[in-house]
Amino acid sequence: MTALRTLSRAMFYGFVRDRTAVFFTILFPLMFLFLFGGIFKDQSAPRPKVAEIGQVQLLDAMPAAARQQLAKALDLTQTADRASALERVRKGDLAGAVEQQGGLVTIHYSVGDQVKAATVQGVLQALVQQANVAATGAPPRFRLAGQQVEDQSLKTIQFVTPGLLGWAIATGATFGAALTLVTWRQKKILRRLRLAPVRTATVVGARVGVSMAVALIQTAIFIGIARTPYFGLQLSAWWWLSVPLVLAGTLAFLSIGLLVGAFAKTPESASAAVNLIVLPMGFLSGAFFPLDNAPGWLQAVSKVLPLRYLVDGMKNVMVRGDGPASIMAPIGLLLAFALLLSLLATRLFRWDDV
Amino acid sequence: MGNIIQITDLRKRYGEVAAVDGVTFAVAEGEFFGILGPNGAGKTTTLEMVEGLREPDSGEVWVLGQRAWPRNPRLLSRIGVQLQGSAFFERLTAREQIETFGALYGVDSHRSDLMLETVGLTDKAGTRVEQLSGGQAQRLSLACALVHDPEVVFLDEPTSGLDPQARRNLWDLLRDINRQGRTVVLTTHYMDEAEALCDRVAIMDNGRIIEMGPPVALVRGLDAPVRVSISSGRLDPALTAALPGVDSVEDDGVSLVLSTRTPDALLAALVEHGALDGLQVRGATLEDLFLARTGREYRA
Structure with missing residues (x-):
């Protein structure tokens, strides 16, 4: 056997037989996938809860089809107990309570959740206007037509998979190099x-070969699990461009690991240092949540972190459907980063503790 | 037989400490050479410079007709090295270790079974190194050092921390390796190990060689007295003084120790007095030599 093959085998066995390493590079990021992908799967905001106190002619007289349409916007319940309904509005359990005396429809609301209160008022306003128009007997002059467009917003899983995968690869490569x-x-x-x-x-x-193999295994497992019906990841046609991105990202994070390994004296301090670098980088690079609403300084910080480019590139090709042009800059920056840090690590390299 | 290793006035300082302070020696082909000394004497540093692992501050190291420094891959493929404590890849089995080290030297993997057999670890082939006992780990480490059939083998304290049985076991193995025609250089802080194994020893202290030669000749050259000890209280103190050829007498209440340069006469006299109870006769050892040269007790 050649030295390269046998050394690679020794390193690979050393990795797969190390339960802690396997846990932190494969299972731990998958746990995050289950957490983010599972908890935030149903992203639409819950319907505001509204209590109908006694008889509300405006709602009760609605035809069944219109009533069904209304149920998509409001979660209506009926109650006879006015005092308790108002109390629940005060406590924020209900977005509103509606009652009707003759021609007057009253909506009770609190300003605890202004968005929900406005929604409830808007819906009821529309119903009252509709009823007014109908009462005049004249045909309405304006009509509103609804036209559905293709949904292009990123579902949680679409966003979370490339981000967490990028973070998992960063962790795996950095740990691999530093601990070795x-x-x-x-x-x-x-x-x-x-x-x-x-x-x-x-x-x-x-070492580079084994880390790249581990990163590709991480990618395969991640995409495989995210594509199950439970998570429902939809890959774009260009998703396979994530492979060169993953390889370039592995090189960049290996170089960070080499640098950590040049300083750290014990495996414990190396692990701590790696965690201290990679975990905050995950938050700052948009691996866990989008940076769109993040303050300007954070966006600026993220631009010097290699994980930002890995995650951006992965999102582009895996879920946004951007082509090869979209990964040129990320790959270039990752490779430049890898080169710079490797040169630095080589200068600081020590064969011995002495 | 030519000299396999030739070292001239080797020096190495670490800051203020002269770890190796002018060491000169040669090792002949097929010789079993020992570097003996207490911890911190400079044995390991000397060995590391001979192996080509460290650059000497001054002095020359020639091994197999080549310079050891700078790192010389052609020389490295002809020497075998066992480092102090064992250097193993984590979580690999005994066979995988030998295969991996073998591959570094371009050795075919089927040689690993032969090596396992040589060091008596055939039944541990599938055991991970973390589960091997100290003696087994040392033997595996030896197998890894020998996998490419080197001409010279360097062993740094190979029996350190082993129980007596495992040590004897390893000694047999080391003798076999030497008997097959390989030159062996070993460092140790065990005097008995050096006496039992080495054709020649260099005794080091504070970075210098204080004595060098075959262990038996070194001890004999010391002309030290033989120490005869018997149980305390068996002999009348008045008689003790009259014993023939006694240089000095010590009595610690348990043993009566008599030093003599004419043991024949003394032992005959003791037989006459019927005082051989608890008899022990001890000739001089390398420890006495160390004491005589440094004025300090030998403490490994």
Whole structure:
């Protein structure tokens, strides 16, 4: 067997037989996928709850079809107890309570949730106007027609999968490089390798190859699970362009790991340092939630983080359907980042603890 | 037989400390050479410079006719190295370790079974290194050092931390390796190990070689007295003084220790007095040599 193949095998076995490493690079990010993808699956805002106190002629006289249409906007319940209904509005359990005396329809609301209160008022306003027009007997002069367009907003899973996958790859590659370097130095394997007629390029090549393989496995598992009907990820036609992105991202994060490994003396301190770098980077780079509403300074910070480019590129090709042009800049920046940090790490590299 | 290793006036400083302070020695082909000394004597640093792992501050190291520094891959493929404590890839089995190290030297993987058999670990082939005992790990480490059939083997404290049985077991293995014609250089802080294994030893202290030669010759050259000890209270104190050839007497209440340079006469006299109860006769050892040269007790 060649040195490259055998060293790669040794590193790969070392990884898959390490339950902690497998947990943090594969299962831990998947847990986040279940959390984000599962909890926020039904993204539409809940309907405002409205109590109908006693008889409300305006609503009761509606035809069944119109009543059904109304149920999409409001969650109506009937009650005879006026005092308790008003109390529940005060506490915020109900968005409003409606009652009617003759021609006067009264809506009780609180300003606790202004959006819901406005929705309820708007809906009832429309119903009252409609009833007024109908009462005149004249045909309405204006009509509103609804026309559905194709839904292009990103569903939670569409957004969360590329983001979490990017973060998972960042974690895996950084940990892989840092821990290999630190444990191999500590256990004198680096020293032993130096005493064998093997080239440094072979050792580095094996580590890069194994990290890339691990990243592609992460990608396959992530996409496979997100595409199950439960999550319902829809991939764009250009999704396979995520492969070069993943590889470039792996190089960038390997270089961070090398840098951490050059400083850290023990595996424990290396893990802590990696977590300290990669986890905040996940938040700052839009891996967990969109940065669209984030303040300007955060958007500026995110622009110097490699994870931002990995996540952006992945979103572009996996779910937005952008073509090859959209990943050129991210890949270029990731590779430049990798080159810069690798050069720095090489200068700081130590064979021994002494 | 030529010299496999030639070292001349080797020096290495770490800050203010002269770890190796002018070391010169040569090792002949097929020789079993030991570097003996207490911890911190400079053994490992010397070995690391001979292996080509560290750059000497000054002095020369030639191994198999080539310079050891800078790192020389052609030389590295002819030497085998076992580092202090064992250097293993994590979570690999015994066989996978040998295969991996073998591949670094371009050795075919089927040699690993032969190596496992050589060091008596055939039944542990599928066991991960983390589960091996100290002795098994040392033997595996030796197998990894020998996988490419090197001409010279460097062993850094191979029996450190092993129980007595595992040590003997490893000694047998090391003798076999040497008997197959390989030159062996070993560091140890165990005097008995050096005496039992080495053709020649260099005794180091504070970065210098204080004595060098075959262990038996070194001890003999010391001309140290033989120490005869018997149970305390078996011999009348008046008689003790009259014993032939006694240089000094110590009695710690348990044993009476008599130093002599003429043990024949002394032992005959003791037989005569019927005072051989608890008899022990101890000739000089490398420890006495260390004491005589440094004025300090040898503490590994």
